[in-house]
Amino acid sequence: MEKEIIIHKHPIGIFDSGVGGLSVLKEIKKILPCESINYFADSGNCPYGSKPKDEALSLARKNVEFLLKLNCKLIVIACNTVTAVAIDSFRSKYKVPFVGMEPALKPAAMQTKSKKIGILATENTFNGRLFKQTFEKYTRGIEVFVQPGYGLVELVEKGEQNSEKAQSLLEKYLLPMLAKKVDTIVLGCTHYPFLENMIKKVTKNSVTIIDSANAVAAQTKRLLIEFDLMSNDAIDPEFIFYTTGEKTIAKKFLSFEKGSPYRFEQL
């Protein structure tokens, strides 16, 4: 009994190769306001998306072990790339429940009218088993245009998501999709929602933009309930942001939080 109460108080661990996973954290906080959260951004080693798989896997394993030392009761991999290269290995190695994520192909396939969708993600995400499986399952009869978003993650990490460079990369990646009459674009990397304003500008608001953050938040809640790990409202949640990079940039990304209730730790 005593032990259970303690576990309920433990934080949820969320990690990403960098600040991208904050797009997921934002949705998790909306539906789980009583949960303490430890967020780990490996910005010092970002990006993972084009790294050899073994290297990305071993970096991700260090992140998980860091969060486990902090007693995280559940871990959200707020990164499509890490999910693609590591989730199977993590689920068999560690006891804690994991929530992973993948590009939102299913909702995109269900709502496209032109039957043409575009996807931006990292190379490692496109090369993973999960993406191939989901692709085969949900995109029959739909034309899918796949584009690695080379260089975009680096810009977001520098806080340059509204720069000319971001605009020109997005034009290079998205205009060919628009020419093919794509009406839906899937953001298959958690850094890309921070480019949403620029994507809207480049596409002149002509497409529906879909990401997986809401679905990940909902799945996090489902698993907390299933494993009886939910915190209760008698507890004041605590938020700690750990980064291997610059904390000044991270603070800007958390400015959506009024009063900025985070403790920042640079590692």
Ligand code: DGL
């Ligand atoms: N944010 C990550 C994702 O969702 C990956 C970024 C990277 O490190 O390349 O895929």
